[in-house]
Amino acid sequence: MEETGCIEVRNLTKDFGPIRAVDDISFRVNKGEVFGFLGPNGAGKSTTMKMITSFITPTKGSISVLGIDVTSSPMEVKSKIGYLPESAPDMTVADFLNFIKEVRGIKEQEPMERVVKLCSLQSVLNQKIETLSKGFKRRVALAQAIIHDPDVLIMDEPTDGLDPNQKAEVRKLIKEMAKEKIIILSTHILEEVEAVCTRAVIISEGKIRFDGTPDELRQRSKVHNAVEIKLHSAAENISIAKLKSLDCVASVELKGDRSITVLPKDRKNISHEIITFAAEQRFDIDEVSLMEGDMNEVFREITAGGVS
Numbered sequence: 001m002e003e004t005g006c007i008e009v010r011n012l013t014k015d016f017g018p019i020r021a022v023d024d025i026s027f028r029v030n031k032g033e034v035f036g037f038l039g040p041n042g043a044g045k046s047t048t049m050k051m052i053t054s055f056i057t058p059t060k061g062s063i064s065v066l067g068i069d070v071t072s073s074p075m076e077v078k079s080k081i082g083y084l085p086e087s088a089p090d091m092t093v094a095d096f097l098n099f100i101k102e103v104r105g106i107k108e109q110e111p112m113e114r115v116v117k118l119c120s121l122q123s124v125l126n127q128k129i130e131t132l133s134k135g136f137k138r139r140v141a142l143a144q145a146i147i148h149d150p151d152v153l154i155m156d157e158p159t160d161g162l163d164p165n166q167k168a169e170v171r172k173l174i175k176e177m178a179k180e181k182i183i184i185l186s187t188h189i190l191e192e193v194e195a196v197c198t199r200a201v202i203i204s205e206g207k208i209r210f211d212g213t214p215d216e217l218r219q220r221s222k223v224h225n226a227v228e229i230k231l232h233s234a235a236e237n238i239s240i241a242k243l244k245s246l247d248c249v250a251s252v253e254l255k256g257d258r259s260i261t262v263l264p265k266d267r268k269n270i271s272h273e274i275i276t277f278a279a280e281q282r283f284d285i286d287e288v289s290l291m292e293g294d295m296n297e298v299f300r301e302i303t304a305g306g307v308s
Helices: 047-052 076-080 094-101 110-118 134-146 164-178 190-196 214-218 241-246 273-282 293-304
Strands: 006-016 019-030 034-038 060-065 080-084 153-157 182-186 199-204 207-212 226-232 249-255 261-262 285-290
Touching: 006 047, 006 182, 019 047, 019 060, 019 182, 019 199, 019 207, 034 164, 034 190, 034 207, 047 060, 047 153, 047 182, 076 080, 076 190, 076 199, 080 134, 094 110, 094 134, 134 153, 134 164, 164 182, 190 214, 190 293, 199 214, 199 293, 207 214, 207 293, 214 293, 226 273, 241 249, 241 261, 241 273, 273 285
Parallel strands: 034 182, 034 199, 080 153, 153 182
Antiparallel strands: 006 019, 006 060, 199 207, 226 261, 226 285, 249 261
């Protein structure tokens, strides 16, 4: 039975002549998820999103949005989707939002008033979009994407160009909307994934290389559960050789003369063993911390084919 509360992508392939941009990928996005779609330039990310929004047709495979087949009913699918593009046309903010309202067949004024307030656009309604700061342009793009209160929201770099306060506001808004919507956001900023996504998919060379939570992505880092030791004095007198010989230790890295990073075997939590050892050896310690992992490192290795 077809799921009606999700986006279902099955064996999706897209060829442009001899070039295969998307290569037999499958995934499902459920209501309540904030789905981060990641990949380097040319990975197939944008092509996949354009197929979901029915702007281009798949070579093979199928896509359903809320139980509606994208290929056979593209206009119905488009009515269910809000899309946050990278830019907006050269009109005043008010004219642009009114235009979008009319295109969407919205007769009431309340939806426009709602998104203007939600995106804090009151002060720029009569300004031309091209004169706005990059942050305000992103807010205008977001307002038009949600003016018809869509069930599905697809966002391209939603916080690009925003200052830290604006980023926090948009991320909060995304999380609130995710309770009742399906949200897919495309981004190259891993900080964005950590801040707002409940799930991350990495695509490279047209294939899905990772599908899991941000925590699961971080846990694949070589420094996940590594113990970082900040010493009060130089490391020259401590027992580095003994530290390296511990059964739970994979390797030890020195950073300068007062910082030691101990990498565990199998990425296990060895903080208790290391703290016990340091106390026995009377290390002169200022601070000990447990590293969560480096998502950028994992992303680079996955997209280069280095992480299984």
